[in-house]
Amino acid sequence: MSAPAQRLGSLRGALLRWLLFPLVLLVLINSVSAYHNALDAADLAYDRSLLASTRALAERVAVVDGRVTVNVPYVALDSFETDSLGRLYYKVTGIHGEFVSGYEDLPPVPAGIKRSEIYPALVRFYHATYRGTPVRVAALLQPVYDDTMRGIALIQVGESLEARHVLSRKILVDTLWRQAALVLTVAILSWFAVRFVLRPLTLLTEDVASRSSSDLSDFNPAQVHREVRPLVHAMNGYMDRLRQLIAGQRRFMADASHQLRTPLTVLKTQAELALRAQEPRAIREVVEGIARTTDSTVQLANRLLTLARAEHGSADxxxxxxxxxxxxxxxxxxxxxxxxxxxxxxxxxxxxxxxxxxxxxxxxxxxxxxxxxxxxxxxxxxxxxxxxxxxxxxxxxxxxxxxxxxxxxxxxxxxxxxxxxxxxxxxxxxxxxxxxxxxxxxxxxxxxxxxxxxxxxxxxxxxxxxxxxxx
Missing domain, CATH: 3.30.565.10 (Histidine kinase-like ATPase, C-terminal domain)
Incomplete structure (x- = not known):
């Protein structure tokens, strides 16, 4: 015994699900990828800006009277201390590791930090925490010398990450809005497209539903798509077999009624003769005739039933x-x-x-x-x-x-x-x-x-x- 068939839902819903679910998955993957790519581009831009600030400070480092000094004007110092989105911190260290200028407690360069290969400079970037605030620090090695000494000074410029966080949130929100708008647009277009594509099936359904029980004419395969035409041809084949079955039943009923009418008429006539007969011998002859006619009628009925079974027998x-x-x-x-x-x-x-x-x-x-x-x-x-x-x-x-x-x-x-x-x-x-x-x-x-x-x-x-x- 076969298992009960699973009931199928809406074809339109199934098509939309198969179209939109993969699209949403791809959009999510694309959103994550676009978000990370945008963050990488933003980090690269901020690192370039941070390196530019570090180089600008390094150009003001000099050796005066055998000592490393840095000349930072007030305006430049103000720009290092604060801006509209975050704060900048700097520190200049001499060739012997002595503190020269800036924020003395700025976190040192961690061990094992490799030099950045992106820029043609002796610079290393690292993340640290300064005064409870996450910062991104650029550490540049700057050669300094005069007639009495020669060495390399360390210039560090740190930037708080508020600006980067604000930008990353803006990138994330913009990306999600764009992708959501894309998915919504595709969903609306897909809904209309599926509705338009399934319109011939809707018309075929209406054609089937509106037909009378006596209308067994074929359906038009040209009104549906090529993939659905085998279904319409199968329906037409079934209608043809149904027409043949009904025609056979009508023919059988007509033949049976025609063939049975004669013996039944004979039986009625013989019964009337038996009622009118007076002599026992005449009555017996009529009754014997009724028996013969009955046998013939029974044989005919059995043949008709056998014929009906042979005509409409099934493979079962x-x-x-x-x-x-x-x-x-x-x-x-x-x-x-x-x-x-x-x-x-x-x-x-x-x-x-x-x-x-x-x-x-x-x-x-x-x-x-x-x-x-x-x-x-x-x-x-x-x-x-x-x-x-x-x-x-x-x-x-x-x-x-x-x-x-x-x-x-x-x-x-x-x-x-x-x-x-x-x-x-x-x-x-x-x-x-x-x-x-x-x-x-x-x-x-x-x-x-x-x-x-x-x-x-x-x-x-x-x-x-x-x-x-x-x-």
């Missing part, structure tokens, strides 16, 4: 393991008494095991109809042969041939039509319904087989049914 009724040879032997045993009464020589060649996949009841009806027809239309002291074999290509073969009246070649294509009876058959058996070969044809088609009528070597008719190897 097919079962494995039907032995055609044993089925043929069983049918011949059932009809042997009728053959004995007419002194017909009935022979059966069904020793080879021939296994089929099919409906056992309908296959029995198929063999029974062919053998019964052969018995009915073979004259007394005639011959009848039934053979079941497996041919070299795997085809299963059923042959029924007799020495009866046969069917002219020009009429063999008509005898499968419902209620059609050849003139010769009507002379031999006037009580037939003309449904036997119709039932045989439908059962043969149901099993994917093929039936042919030909001349028998016994002088009458040979019916050959070939089941494909797949059966």
């Amino acid at each position: 009724e097919m079962h494995a393991g039907v032995l055609l040879n044993e089925l043929a032997l069983q049918v011949c045993m059932e009809l042997a008494m009728a053959a004995v009464k007419k002194e017909i020589d009935l022979s059966v060649d069904a020793e080879t095991e021939v296994k089929l996949t099919g409906n056992a009841l309908l296959l029995h009806e198929l063999v029974a109809n062919l053998v019964d027809n052969a018995v009915r239309y073979t004259p007394a002291s005639g011959r009848l042969a039934v053979r079941v074999a497996r041919e070299p290509d795997g085809t299963a073969l059923l042959e029924v041939e007799d020495s009866g009246i046969g069917v002219p070649a020009e009429e063999r294509s008509q005898v499968f039509a419902p209620f059609y009876r050849a003139p010769g058959a009507q002379q031999v058996n006037s009580a037939g319904a003309g449904l036997g070969l119709t039932i045989v044809r439908d059962i043969v088609n149901m099993h994917g087989a093929k039936i042919t009528l030909g001349d028998s070597r016994l002088g009458g008719l040979k019916a050959s049914v070939r089941f494909p190897p797949s059966a």
Whole structure:
């Protein structure tokens, strides 16, 4: 037993989810990447500015009377102490490590800090904390000399990170706003695009919903996209099969009502005659006629029901393991008494095991109809042969041939039509319904087989049914 199918949600929603979820993920990745790239660019710009301030201070370092000095004007000193977004701190250290000017407690250069390869200068950048405030410090080694001494002074300029933090927040907010606006725009456009693309499906749904129960015409595949056209073709194929089924049911009802009307009318007439009859002998004759008509009517009704089942049988009724040879032997045993009464020589060649996949009841009806027809239309002291074999290509073969009246070649294509009876058959058996070969044809088609009528070597008719190897 198969598991229950999972209920699917909205196609529009599924398309939007598959479009927007990856887009949102990519936008997030792009936002993080753009944010970090912008921060790197901003840090590089601030480091350049910090290095420029350090170089400007280094140009004012000199050696006077054997001592390192720095001449920082008041205006320059004011710019080092404060600006609108943060503070700048500096420190100048002489060639012997002595403090020269600036903020003496500015954090020293940590051990292991490598020189920056970005700038053509002996500069190192590092982060530190000064007076409880995070700072970024540039440490520049500046050569100084005069006639009496020569060495390298250390110039440090630190900048508080408020400006950088403000800029980073602005970059983050701008990036998120832009990406959010992009996602919202794409979502709106995608919603309209999906709605537009699914419009043909909506029209097809409205077409299906608005049709009456009697309208089984085809749907137009051109009104939907190429990918959906196989679905429309499948729907049209189903509608065609439904039309055929309904037409078959209507034909069956019409044929059944037509064929049953005559015996029922006869029964009514015979019943009225029995009511009017006075003599017991006359009443008995009428009752015997009613019994014969009833038997004929029951046989006709059974044939009609078998025909309906053969016409509208489904694949669910097919079962494995039907032995055609044993089925043929069983049918011949059932009809042997009728053959004995007419002194017909009935022979059966069904020793080879021939296994089929099919409906056992309908296959029995198929063999029974062919053998019964052969018995009915073979004259007394005639011959009848039934053979079941497996041919070299795997085809299963059923042959029924007799020495009866046969069917002219020009009429063999008509005898499968419902209620059609050849003139010769009507002379031999006037009580037939003309449904036997119709039932045989439908059962043969149901099993994917093929039936042919030909001349028998016994002088009458040979019916050959070939089941494909797949059966």
